[in-house]
Every structure is written in structure tokens, then in C-alpha cells.
Amino acid sequence: MIEGYLGRESVCLGDRLAIHVATTAVRFRVDFYRLGSVLEFVGSSDWFPGVAAAPPPHPDGLVEHASPAVDWNWPGYECAVPADWRPGLYLAVFVEESDERVPCTLPNEPGTLRGFGREFFVVRPRPGAETGPILYKKSTLTRHAYNHSDNESQIRGSSLYDNPVYVLDKPTEPRGHKVSMHRPGGINDVAYWDAPFIKWLADNGYSVDFCTDLNLHENPEMLSRYRLLLSVGHDEYWTEAMRAHVERFIAQGGNVAFLSGNTCWWRAHFVDDNTAFVVDTDHHVGTTFPNLPATDQWWTPPSDGVGRPENSLTGVSFRNGGMWPGDWPGDRPRTGFAVQHADHWVFAGTGLRDGTDGRPQDFLGAGTPLIGYECDGAAFEYDDAGIAHATGVDGTPESFRILGLALLEPVNDDYYTMHMSHWNCPAREPEITSPRAATMGIYTANGTVFTAATTDWPVIVGNRLDANVEQVTRNVLNKLSE
Structure with missing residues (x-):
């Protein structure tokens, strides 16, 4: 048995990567892969002496459940990151001693990487040596919130969602649920969202740099070296500094593509x-x-919440969208987005129609699980011609143009009420004043x-399930990275 985590999930070329590993093997090494x-x-590291280590017990005395709130403090090791590596998203695969020093066998398709005993990290270029105009933000806060710290033989069930720890009245930190990023857990999120989309980006000739949430939080000048920021997959947790840096980037002419959902829902x-990190959820x-x-909660008025609706950043909010009940990621209706404003440059080259020419309205991504499993929306109303317009009552910017709608019907009780142990929107917003719809x-x-x-969205694109969703993605990346 071998498992581990990284001291920090981002490192610059030429620096050293801190790795923490617990193993029953006498020796181990780390194999490195670039996506x-x-x-x-x-390449591979040198051999390191193996040391067994146990996870910290849960503070509530829950047997077999480790604490998600403290540093697991496993033995630490360092590996050099060669200066001649390319920037990108990398895997560190922990390998127990064997008779031959050979690379660990992994599937060569990036979309098949689910498993334990491995972690991801970002290799950043040195300032001034950026790869191109696009920066891909890996949503590391959300990853850690959902990380159960399981391994191949044990379900520990320790996360922000499973047996969480709530911290009260500490002078050095706010009250809330606490999650340590120094815990093992595998790379299911990378396998599901990131790996297929990164492969698609590379196959389509896009050179991108990567960063983590912590990079964005700590470095207010980092965005100024790029034209386009990508938020990909599930991007739920944002700090004040992350949001401030992105809002300043937009105000100064930078562009953002939120190829994500449930985005900026909680402040961390x-x-x-x-x-x-700590978040009061x-x-x-x-x-x-x-x-x-x-x-x-970002959108909830103070003092019950932050009072800064995420709509003002993203244009949409989870409270006007929702999630599908059932196992993750779950199946859901495959209607796609009803197209509006088909003459917009976003739809160039798709041939999609919006119904204004008297022919049937097309649906972007119809027949694929594009909508969800979590999705966001804007409060809207229809005009006399049947075109949906954002009302702005929820904080959506006045200039927001709705290009696609996916009505979330029929609505069931799980949709609005208790799901995943959430105290959901009806208690905060009992009057539902707008239809719920995923809103592109x-x-x-x-x-x-x-x-x-x-x-x-990145799952459909990365797995090439719909040519028109791919074309819209190309249009967005090309236009906004110019």
C-alpha cells in the first residue's frame, strides 16, 4: 500500500517539488507524467526509503474516519523539477519497490486515469516565459472540498461533505468547516474533467499555461500576462482575493471563459x-x-451571507440552475441548449438555427449529457417574440446576452430541497421568481x-461527443485569446 500528497500543487520550472508519502514498502519512487x-x-525520482504512517483520527471520535481538517504530516521528500520540462499539468505516481526500475504502467489515454496512489501538480513557467495567451485554472479548492481521502482498500469518507469538522472561535481563522490540502485521495476530478479537455486542447493546437486556485489567490499580477482565463469543470469555491483578481483582470480588458458550473458558489x-481553508457552508x-x-454564501445578502452575487462575475448562479439527484455524475435529460441569437460569433461555423427564420429552433449538444450534472442560470423572462432576456434582478450584468437555455423540467422536490446534505435555496429564497434553466x-x-x-462542458468537448459544442469552444478560445 502506498499513497501520498504534495506539499504544494504548483511549482515553477527548475524548482523542487515537496512530496509526502506513506507506504508499507521498504523503498518507493515517484514516476512523473505530463498530460x-x-x-x-x-522521468522518475531516485528511490526513497519507505515509511508507514497513519492518518490523524477524526476529532469527533468517528472510527475509521480520518480528520479532513488537519495536516496529515506524513514523511516528506523532495524531487527536482527539471528546467527543460514543459509547463503543464503533471501526474506524480507513487511506485513501490520492484525488481526492475521501469516506468509505472498507466493507460496512454488521459481520460482513463482514475485511481489512487497518484496526485496531480501544475508546472508553471518562469515569469516572462509564458507559453501563450491562455491560462487554465485548475480548481484545486473544489477538488479538496470533495476529496474523501480514500485509498484502494479503505473508504475513509473524510471531506467537507462527509464527516466534516467545524471550527469555532479560533482567533487566527474564521469560523467554518475546515479542510486541509495535505491529505491523499487520488485524481478522479482530473480524470473526469481535465484530462479529456487537456487532450482536446493539445490535439487542436492550443498551447496553454496552468495555475491553481492558490496561484491565483497569491499572485495579483499573474493574470496580466494572459489574454484569456479558463475556468474548467467544477469550480465551486473561491476566495475574496481570487475573485478580486479576476474582476480586476476583466475591468482591464482581460477575457474569461467559464467552461464550468456551480461556479463561485462559496467563499473560502x-x-x-x-x-x-475554511468555509462556512x-x-x-x-x-x-x-x-x-x-x-x-456569495449571493446571500449580509449579514446572512457575503452579499456579492456570483452573477456579477460569471453572469449566472447555481441558485437559478441546479443539480440532478442520484449518483455522481448521474444521468439527466439530454435536451441541450435551445439556441438564441444564432448569428452571434459564438455560433460561427455551426449552422445552428434559432427559429427566427421560420424553421425549427436547434439545440446545442442535444443527445449528450451536456447540461449538468450541476449547472447555473440567470433570472430571465421572455419577450413577445419568445426571446429570453436576463432581468438582472439576481445580479447578472445588464449587457449579458442569453445564447442558450436548457429549462430544468420537470422540477422535483430533490431539485430544490435537501440534497447532498445541503440546506438549499428555498430557506433563503422561498419565492422562485424565474424559471430554472441552465443559461449559456x-x-x-x-x-x-x-x-x-x-x-x-469540458467532458463533452474532451470526449468529442458533439461537433457543434467543439466548434463553439474553438470560437470562444480563438476570439477571446486574440
């Missing part, structure tokens, strides 16, 4: 020298809610912001 068109083996706070601890209303759209505020409004 791209194929999974490229780039880095603590413990930026190795952990509506998750159960045991059988109770520690604090309601949860004060780190775009707005301009010096810079331009496109939102796909669904977690699974």
Missing part, C-alpha cells in the same frame, strides 16, 4: 500558511447544521466573459 495529446512519461478562506456536522444561514451566455465589461453554465 497532453497522450500521457507522456518524463486560506489558513495554516495556505495549506488549508450549509453542510451537516453529525445530525445538525453548525451555523445557519451559512455566512460564506456572454457579456462585456471592458473584457468579455463567456459562460457555458455547466460542469460537463
Whole structure:
């Protein structure tokens, strides 16, 4: 048995990568791979002495459940990151001692990487040596919130969602659910969202740099060296600094493509020298809610929340979208987005129609699980011609243009109420004043912001399930990275 985690999930070329590993083997090494068109083996570390280590016990005395809230403090090792590696998203695969020093065998298709005993990290270029105009933000906060710290033989069930720890009245940090980023857990999120989309980017000739949420949080000048920021997949947790840096980037003419859903739903706070974070959410601890209303909800008016609707950044909000009940990622209706404004440059080369020519309205992504499993929407109303317009009552910018709608019907009780142990929107917003719909759209505020409004946009693109969704993605990337 071998498992581990990284001291920090981002490193610059030529620096050293801190790795923490627990193993029952006498020796182990780390094999490194870069994600791209194929999974490229780039080298191995030296052999390290193996040391067994146990996870910290859960503070509530829950047997077999480790604490998600503290540094696991496993033995540390360092590996050099050669200066001649290329920037990108990499895998560190922990390999127990064997008779031959050979690369670990992994599938060569990036979309088949689910498993334990491995972690991802970002290799950044040195400032001034950026690869191109596009920066891909890996949503590491969300990854850690959902990380159960399981391994191949044990379900520990320790996360922000499973047996969480709520911290009260500490002078050095805010109250809320606490999650350490120094825990193992595997790379299911990378396998599902990132690997297929990164392969598609490489296959289509896009050279991108990568960063983590912590990079964006710590470095206000990083965005100024790019034209386009990508938010990909499930991007739920944002700090004040992350949001401020992106909003300033847009105000100064930078562009953002939210190829993501459930985006910027909770405000997080880095603590413990930026190795952990705290967020006051509506998750159960045991059988109770520690604090309601949860004060780190971005859109909820103060003092019950932050009072800064995520719509003002993204154009859309999870409260006007939703999630599908059932196992992750779950099946859901495959209607796609009803197309509006088919003459917009976003739809160039697709041949899609919006019904204004008297012919039937087309649906982008119809027949694929494009919508969800979590998706965001804007409050809207129809005009006399049947065109949907954002009302702005929820904070969506005035210039937001709805390019596609996916009505979330029929609505069931799970849709609005208890799901995944959330104290959901009806308690905060009992009057539902707009139809719930995933809302693809775009707005301009010096810079331009496109939102796909669904977690699974990169899955459809990366797995090449719909040619028109791919074409829209090319149009967005090409136009906004100019």
C-alpha cells in the first residue's frame, strides 16, 4: 500500500517539488507524467526509503474516519523539477519497490486515469516565459472540498461533505468547516474533467499555461500576462482575493471563459500558511447544521451571507440552475441548449438555427449529457417574440446576452430541497421568481466573459461527443485569446 500528497500543487520550472508519502514498502519512487495529446512519461525520482504512517483520527471520535481538517504530516521528500520540462499539468505516481526500475504502467489515454496512489501538480513557467495567451485554472479548492481521502482498500469518507469538522472561535481563522490540502485521495476530478479537455486542447493546437486556485489567490499580477482565463469543470469555491483578481483582470480588458458550473458558489478562506481553508457552508456536522444561514454564501445578502452575487462575475448562479439527484455524475435529460441569437460569433461555423427564420429552433449538444450534472442560470423572462432576456434582478450584468437555455423540467422536490446534505435555496429564497434553466451566455465589461453554465462542458468537448459544442469552444478560445 502506498499513497501520498504534495506539499504544494504548483511549482515553477527548475524548482523542487515537496512530496509526502506513506507506504508499507521498504523503498518507493515517484514516476512523473505530463498530460497532453497522450500521457507522456518524463522521468522518475531516485528511490526513497519507505515509511508507514497513519492518518490523524477524526476529532469527533468517528472510527475509521480520518480528520479532513488537519495536516496529515506524513514523511516528506523532495524531487527536482527539471528546467527543460514543459509547463503543464503533471501526474506524480507513487511506485513501490520492484525488481526492475521501469516506468509505472498507466493507460496512454488521459481520460482513463482514475485511481489512487497518484496526485496531480501544475508546472508553471518562469515569469516572462509564458507559453501563450491562455491560462487554465485548475480548481484545486473544489477538488479538496470533495476529496474523501480514500485509498484502494479503505473508504475513509473524510471531506467537507462527509464527516466534516467545524471550527469555532479560533482567533487566527474564521469560523467554518475546515479542510486541509495535505491529505491523499487520488485524481478522479482530473480524470473526469481535465484530462479529456487537456487532450482536446493539445490535439487542436492550443498551447496553454496552468495555475491553481492558490496561484491565483497569491499572485495579483499573474493574470496580466494572459489574454484569456479558463475556468474548467467544477469550480465551486473561491476566495475574496481570487475573485478580486479576476474582476480586476476583466475591468482591464482581460477575457474569461467559464467552461464550468456551480461556479463561485462559496467563499473560502486560506489558513495554516495556505495549506488549508475554511468555509462556512450549509453542510451537516453529525445530525445538525453548525451555523445557519451559512455566512460564506456569495449571493446571500449580509449579514446572512457575503452579499456579492456570483452573477456579477460569471453572469449566472447555481441558485437559478441546479443539480440532478442520484449518483455522481448521474444521468439527466439530454435536451441541450435551445439556441438564441444564432448569428452571434459564438455560433460561427455551426449552422445552428434559432427559429427566427421560420424553421425549427436547434439545440446545442442535444443527445449528450451536456447540461449538468450541476449547472447555473440567470433570472430571465421572455419577450413577445419568445426571446429570453436576463432581468438582472439576481445580479447578472445588464449587457449579458442569453445564447442558450436548457429549462430544468420537470422540477422535483430533490431539485430544490435537501440534497447532498445541503440546506438549499428555498430557506433563503422561498419565492422562485424565474424559471430554472441552465443559461449559456456572454457579456462585456471592458473584457468579455463567456459562460457555458455547466460542469460537463469540458467532458463533452474532451470526449468529442458533439461537433457543434467543439466548434463553439474553438470560437470562444480563438476570439477571446486574440
